[in-house]
Amino acid sequence: MRRELQTLFILLPALSLSATAGVMEFTDRAAWLAAAGAVTNIDFEGIAPPGGFTTFTAPVTFSGVQFSGPYTSQPSGGGIQESVVSSGRDYVNAWGSGDKLQSGPGVEFDITLPAGVMAVGSDIMITSTFFFGTSGTYTTTLSTGDVFTNIFSSGPPTRSFVGFISTTPITSLTLVSNPSLAMIDNFAFTATVVPEPSSLVLFGAGILALFVLVRKGRVPRKLD
Numbered sequence: 001m002r003r004e005l006q007t008l009f010i011l012l013p014a015l016s017l018s019a020t021a022g023v024m025e026f027t028d029r030a031a032w033l034a035a036a037g038a039v040t041n042i043d044f045e046g047i048a049p050p051g052g053f054t055t056f057t058a059p060v061t062f063s064g065v066q067f068s069g070p071y072t073s074q075p076s077g078g079g080i081q082e083s084v085v086s087s088g089r090d091y092v093n094a095w096g097s098g099d100k101l102q103s104g105p106g107v108e109f110d111i112t113l114p115a116g117v118m119a120v121g122s123d124i125m126i127t128s129t130f131f132f133g134t135s136g137t138y139t140t141t142l143s144t145g146d147v148f149t150n151i152f153s154s155g156p157p158t159r160s161f162v163g164f165i166s167t168t169p170i171t172s173l174t175l176v177s178n179p180s181l182a183m184i185d186n187f188a189f190t191a192t193v194v195p196e197p198s199s200l201v202l203f204g205a206g207i208l209a210l211f212v213l214v215r216k217g218r219v220p221r222k223l224d
Helices: 002-020 029-036 197-218
Strands: 023-026 040-042 053-056 060-062 065-068 082-085 100-102 108-112 119-126 136-142 147-153 160-166 172-178 182-190
Touching (some): 029 119, 029 160, 029 182, 108 182, 119 136, 119 147, 119 172, 136 160, 147 160
Antiparallel strands (some): 023 160, 053 082, 065 108, 082 100, 100 182, 119 160
């Protein structure tokens, strides 16, 4: 009996760890917030002048998160540039809710997160969906090695969203838009650890097994 209990206590942590490995993707902000809990939100307000923009030609940090917008993949090439664009500009107004961060003339954001972040999410937009009336997509690559493709980005006035919850810290992520000009808003993150449902089920099963073993230990020997 003692040996069985010792074996169970040794196996439970290992089984739980393997069950919690992974990343969950969300495309609905409300669902992501419900799972992530309290978050730090970056709304980019008050940085750009009315009707204009503020451009940074090097990585810029807000609330401990570093954003950079390389556009070397563009035909013009060269440099790093990201801009906070004001709600006074028509294509920014189209999605409402104030100022936004745009990846200069490029399609990519490289984002470095504070230590211990387990959940991250953002509103995502693509300016060409305003100018050309098309929808677009994003590809996200996380520091965990997970890659998510064909993340839908609708045209205005409807915003799209993408969020992730990981069981290991996310230290960075890359957002790449298609066809052009990545733009984000309400970038949010939290260090709250959120277990996957599978890990909760496995933990519950382990507790049940432990209970059964303890109960067996209390049954008179003649019934064994």
